[in-house]
Amino acid sequence: MRTFFASCTIAALLLAACLADHHHQSGGDMSCHMLSPHNADFGFALYKTLNAKADAGKNIFFSPLGISSALSLLSTGAAGETHSQIFATLGYGGHEQAKIDEAYKHLFHTLEHNQESHQLDIGNAVAVHTGFTPAASFMKAAKESYSSEVLKVDFGKPQEAAAEINTYIAGKTNNKIKDQVKDLDADMAMMLINYVYFRGHWERPFNSSLTGKADFHVDENTKVEVDMMKRMGRHDFHYDHENGTSVLMLPYKGNTSMMIILPDEGKMKTIEEHITKESIKHWHDSLHRQSVDVFLPKFAIATDAALDTALKEMGITAAFGDTADLSGISQDLKLKVSKASHQAVLSVDETGTEAAAVTTLEVIPMSMPIKMTMDRPFLVFILEDSTQSILFMGKINNPAAH
Incomplete structure (x- = not known):
């Protein structure tokens, strides 16, 4: 008997032109065990939000750890109200960003080294437009704390970019998730990707x-x-x-x-x-x-969810609006989150x-x-x-x- 699980979370960051400037900030040391109650609370809150909107008889399945990880990565580049809302929704309000980053670093390290009897691949990727250079501090946190790889893609060629990103996701989820990315906007600057793949006996x-x-x-x-x-x-x-x-x-x-x-x-x-x-x-x-x-x-099921509405209902609104402050990702370009989606498959x-x-x-x-x-x-x-x-x-x- 084998059990497969795979999930993928996508957050797309889009250029927002002609908007006023904003800027800013961040801070420690924290066991990954301290993340688990916050991520569990977030998972149950998200479940209840998704369940309230789900059609009768529809399966609900997602990775709370994967979605929390993607949002936490986004928070490293957020400031002001945008950062506060992400942290409040994730339940991190009493912690500094640096402590959360350190906790995820420890979490990814621990999961990576506990694979004697099963396969568990969890990580992030940052797909960056060829003409865009994110802040060095954001990229450093992405790589060191969130186990992120960097993909250089040309969003100006949406179909080619989607194919490249989908190939990456399929490779990370053992081909369980193949066509997550569709209808890319040619004006996109960056896409954050989180994947979780588990195979157990x-x-x-x-x-x-x-x-x-x-x-x-x-x-x-x-x-x-x-x-x-x-x-x-x-x-x-x-x-x-x-x-x-x-x-x-x-x-x-x-x-x-x-x-x-x-x-x-x-x-x-x-x-x-x-x-x-x-x-x-x-x-x-x-x-x-x-x-x-x-x-x-x-059984074998596949579920996908447009997280935009759910996350907004849970309190993350600024990141999607024209007042978004993601200046920790770029001081030169005004960014906002245009789309957040999650797909998960479960095969028993x-x-x-x-x-x-x-x-x-x-x-x-x-x-x-x-x-x-x-x-x-x-x-x-x-x-x-x-x-x-x-x-x-x-x-x-x-x-x-x-």
Whole structure:
């Protein structure tokens, strides 16, 4: 059983002519663990914003770490109200820019060196127009703190520039995301790109011979047929009686795990409205090993979101307007963010050779196992233990949607 995740966040910076000048500033040392609660809060706030606008039955899936990283990189070149709004939305208000930069530097370094059993590629890129030179301080922070590469492209040739950037993104996400960039503006000065790609192997694979057809109930009136995988044995499980929610942790080899939240019938809306990082911590701390028959659909989904509206609703408005102050990127050209987009793909599938290569025997107590069947919408989180980061999160409303 292999699981693939990939996401890509794009922020496009456009020249804005004939505008008045603005300028400015920045500051320490911070463990990457201190980023995780802020990024989690941002992730849940963004989830609720996206969910409020999502069509019924639409899957939601994104990388809060990836989007936070891209916005944090942008903040290194922002000043004044533009900077304040980005920091407030990300929950960094009590910290100096230099501390945030140092924390991301540590985060990227830690993730890069914890790859014995899985592949996790996360980083940024700055696509710069051939005739534009960003401030040296911004480029230094991008490279040293945000693991950024620099791509020189000619935005004056939009189609060629898009093809070049898409080739780069595809290479970084193992071809999971191929056509993220479209309709580039010939006046663009720069594009910020964040990518996250994760490939993991279950610690204990599902047996493909047990997979069978089953119905998944998207809503009261809609059901789709899925390939339902089955795994029996001892699992980390918790049933929250107060909230009517089943919680299951499925570990991957290495430092990552998938946490699945399955609300009881009719409870999804309530859980979505009240879920926070404290909820995740409480459920995580309440898990205990017991006999569970797990039924999980095999699926591959792709989601994309225009983040502009969501980020504006969350408080980042100045960066998109004509009063944007991105003078830390350029003193000569007046810049604003013209577009922010995010695409993520999630693929949970089986490979016979991998599943057949591992055999495990478990001794379990003679008791009736709990049955946890993901045959209706459920929430999913991909957690990275060493940095306490939420790599990906979302809701699987329809595993048959492509």
